[in-house]
Amino acid sequence: MLGIGTIAKKVFGTPNDRKIKATKPLIAKINALEPEFQKLSDEGLKDKTNELRKRALEGTSLDELLPEAFANVREAARRALGLRAFDTQLMGGTFLHQGSISEMKTGEGKTLVATFPAYLNALTGKGVHVVTVNEYLAKRDSEWMGKVFAQLGMTTGVIWSNMPEAEKKSAYDCDITYATNNELGFDYLRDNMKSDLDQLFQKYHNFAIVDEVDSILIDEARTPLIISGPAEDRSDLYSSIDQVIPLLSDDHYELDEKTKGVTFTDEGNEYLEQQLQERGLLTEGASLYDPESTSVVHHVNQALRAHKLFQRDKDYIVRDGEVVLIDEFTGRMMAGRRMSEGLHQAIEAKENVTIQPENTTLASVTFQNYFRLYDKLSGMTGTALTEAEEFSEIYGLGVVEVPTNKPIARIDEDDRVYRTAAEKYTAMIDEAKVAHAKGQPVLLGTTSIEKSELLSQLLEKEGVKHNVLNARQHEQEAQIVADAGRLNAVTIATNMAGRGTDIQLGGNVEMKVLEVLEQNPDADPVALRAEEEARHEEEKKKVLEAGGLMVMASERHESRRIDNQLRGRSGRQGDPGTTRFYLSLEDDLMRIFGSERLDKLLTTLGMKEGEAIIHPWVNKSLERAQAKVEGRNFDMRKNVLKFDDVMNDQRKVIFGQRREIMAAADLSDIVGDMRHEVIDDLLDVHMPPKTYADQWDTEALHDQALEKLGIDVPVVDWAAEEGVDDEEIRERLIKESDELMAKKASAFGPENMRNIEKQILLQTIDTKWREHLLTLEHLRSVVGFRGYAQRDPLNEYKNESFQLFESMLDGLRETVSQQLSHIRPMNEEEQQKMLLEMAARQAAMQSAASAPVQAPAGEAAPGFVEDDPTTWGSPSRNDKCPCGSGQKFKHCHGKLA
Known part of the structure; x- marks a missing residue:
């Protein structure tokens, strides 16, 4: 007997069937236009593009333009490549334009499918990004499909790693840009380390079409993108701890292959304490549970994971003395990709190869949060239905199964x-x-x-x-x-x-x-x-x-x-x-x-x-086991995302502020407000509200005003005056600090002062943000233990990270005000000298950005600034590092966590 659901499907069709059926009138309209477009000359196809672009900019919706746009692309592809798109390819393109995932079987021509929605959405003038899984495909597809776009009068660009900045900027300015997910994410982070709007690569996040969408948005989304700089070298510690792990017996740890977790038993902890004390890594009498032991415990746990969870030739290979990770889904090497939090170093110690120093995070973003920046997102793959729930919940993307051109x-x-x-x-x-x-x-x-x-x-x-x-x-x-x-x-x-x-x-x-x-x-x-x-x-x-x-x-x-x-x-x-x-x-x-x-x-x-x-029962049993594992992996990714969402809200605030600062011509009001807020904070500390004058710490207030605002004012005498309250002292401090800054602006010249304010603001934001990221990393690694005290780790993380963010903003205001207050006005000769130095630095930065930099050991490249990656140029991984260390770039400043 058939169930109600089965009967309903037979009568009304599945939701997927109804979506396919809904596109049929649209496909018929495109097919009806075909003879008309076949009559157009090559120039006529380009003229049609200009006409459609004009109508799009005048307010005609892209949905209205779709039949003509798709007919134009189909004819251009026929002329440029000898390929006439099937009706199923037009369907796939329609679903992509609607912001869905088109599941199309292998060999159904997904590469050509992407040209239809890419062309239509590029008519708005805000660009379209076509995302691929590797650089070979990005270059191949841009050259191949670029012929179609050229036939239509549109420009095509391609992004690859280590390309010169001027070329990269030009590629991003094209109508359609092909790039890997990694390069797009890293360029987004690099953009938010720049100091001028003209240097930005990604002006819009308009529309992205993600090829192999399941691989990029699910498989690779487990690892965040991180731009990092070198930290303290602790290779001796890794080597010492690595010698302990092979001594462990099976009773010393528990391995859970289902969750891919490994933990020490009580017996293992006791044995570890003894071994670490013998090696001088733990002081005599110290316990692994002591707060002072946190760092050693972290490294021991990473060494255990390296030995028991990561297998050579499955999870990584050793090539030319380096541990290179292998993507478990594609089987490809991930050159340059390193695991963070000391795990990569633990594997290097295990394999007895050179241990590269750890890195400190300068900027990071997850693929989930990067791709959610786009106004519209879509994707295509041969296999997406099994992950439909995750696509819907994380990205708001529906999955449509497009029928094959010929029966399977x-x-x-x-x-x-x-x-x-x-x-x-x-x-x-x-x-x-x-x-x-x-x-x-x-x-x-x-x-x-x-x-x-x-x-x-x-x-x-x-x-x-x-x-x-x-x-x-x-x-x-x-x-x-x-x-x-x-x-x-x-x-x-x-x-x-x-x-x-x-x-x-x-x-x-x-x-x-x-x-x-x-x-x-x-x-x-x-x-x-x-x-x-x-x-x-x-x-x-x-x-x-x-x-x-x-x-x-x-x-x-x-x-x-x-x-x-x-x-x-x-x-x-x-x-x-x-x-x-x-x-x-x-x-x-x-x-x-x-x-x-x-x-x-x-x-x-x-x-x-x-x-x-x-037997079919065996297949079903195995598929149920696989579904369980997929569900568990989804929960793990969701959990990681929940924590990153907290940071993402803060990231958007900081990156948004940077863009506003870069776009602003005059920041004097902003820095003035900051300075006034610093004064308010100083008064709250040294002259708390609802206190008497004899309770005020006016000497400390005088010292702090001199240190943080550069003003030497008689606060002690002011407080002794008859009838003077805290509000009066506040107004006097504001007046004195404003007058000091007005003198500085007059001495520097208004235009120079505006530039100085902008640079100090941006540099301070970047420094404070990096420090904040490091603090959040440490918080994230310890907050899990709060669960043992019946407290929700996520809520604890939210509350504490918000307090840390507030504290960072307070520190930002204070540092900016202090630096600006202590800038010494210069005479005309000194100003000219400073301007010449600034111009020389700017020129050096531009030349460094336009070509790979080589520098002999001990001599940094011209314009190189340790904390500013935009001054490092674009050296390839095997070039000498521009810092002058003499090491290869990949072993020095070019390392990725």
Whole structure:
């Protein structure tokens, strides 16, 4: 008997069906316009852009312009690339424009889809950012789709790391800008460390289209972006503590693989105290619970995590004497990315490589809070439905499943579960050999480098030629993926998420033509393409006869999404294909989530070695386990975000104030108000309200007025006068300080005084904000312990961080007033000298920003200022650091936490 929900779906369709149906009249309208746009000349397409732009600026809504804009893009793409967008691609583009996530299967042409809403939203003149997961895709897509935008009379830019500032500024000024999520986030932070509006990169956060949106907004959103500077070197402490961890026994700590947590037991704490005291890291008689031991305890906990939770060749690799993290979702190396709070240093100590100094945070932001800055956000991916709740709750994004252009012909088989990993791998190799023998391309998916290399060894033993794609072969990624659909191809890949290059049956024609042209530049491209296309058609026919791409996965990932991404590599554009997951009771997911019961069942059934259990119930059981893990990970990300939201409110206030200060021509009223508030604070302390004159501390008030306001006034005599109250003294202090500042302004000249006020304000805000960030980091690390006292850590953090913020603003007012009050007026000759020095510094900063800086050891580059990253230029990671240390930039000021 059918349930009410099932009957309702049959009659009314699902919510997703209704959304698809609603776009059909719009698609029909675009199709009806096609003949009209085909008649336009190349110049006519550009004229249409100018007409649409004019109408948009005059107030016509973008929704009204959509049919004409999409028809214009479709025709431009046909002429520039020879690609005519399918109706399903127009649907995907419509949902992106509406601020939703378009879930489109692999091979459905998402790169082209993005051009439609990007063009439409760029008509407002506020720019559009297309976000990719890596720089290779940003450059490739900007060049490829840039041809479409050029056909339409629009400009395209691309952002990459370490590019010269002038070029980067120009790229941001384009109508459409392609960039990675990391560069966009870092440029936002850099913008808020600048001192002039003209230096800013990101003028608007208008509309962002995020490619591989699940990878960027969920997987990578667990780690905040941090711009940092070097802190004190404590490598000896890490090495000393690292020697203790291998001495621990299993009784000394508890490992929870489900939550990825590890903690010391009481027995472990006692043993640690003894070992640390013997090594002089804890004083005799001291306990780990003493407040003085906080730092040592923190480092010991990080060392334990480094040894028990992080595995070499799975979570990181050691390359050229450096620990390089591996993205667990894409399998890529994350060069330059370092874990914060001493965890990266603990792993370096464990691996016995050079321990880089810790960093102190100069600015930070989470991807969640960065992307929520945009007026409109959208995204596209092949797999988003499993995370629909998180997209909705965190970003306010709905997910729409866009139908495929051709029906899916791929067969997804039930999982095969074996008793042991050895049996599983044997079965995989046997099946791969059978498929390979008949010419069927095979893709073997793994979750770690270690397992991909094990499968590679087994295939080598059987004499099967194959390619391996993991973090070690990262540079050949596109080529390996492009060849994975060829006849007889066998490819082993670690986490195939967000690769950006389709696996086409018979191979990728474009990649092959480029490869041959690189080897033989004098070859005729037209003849070469024709030859390659003929070969491709012949080979594709054979591959189709062999059954299309066979995907074999060596285990299930924690996230269903990653499994679906691997599956989606097969069955592109209606092609046939097969996917199959090979599991064993020794796999992490099976072992952690109740494989003991299944093991007993298999033993009872009397399964022989090499036999597999295959049943839909097993699939459902595993998917439930995966859903549990996804829910737990979502809760963890939500918790991190709740704490960052507290800081984000403060960040927005500070960054907003910086922009107002940069935009203001005259700040004398602001600094005047600050000075008056400092006077109010001094009176509250030394002449509290509702107190008598004999209770006032007028001598201290005199000293403080001299120190903080630069005025030497007879406060003691004023207080002794008949009938003088605190309000009268306040007015006299304000009058004296205002007169002093008026004299300074007259001596410096009004314009110079305004510049000085602006620079002092910005520098003080930056210094105070950095100190505040460090304080919040420490608060965040200890506030969790308040839970043991039945107090909510989040509420405690909110209350204390607000008080710290108020305290920071008080300190800001005081420091600015003090610095401005003590500036010495100069004579004309000194003023000229100062102006010349300022001009020279400005010129040095501009030249440093426009080219990578090299400086010999011991000599800083011209214009280099320790606390101002805008003066560091744009050195590459392996250039000498501009501070003059003689170290590489990546080991010095260029380190990222």
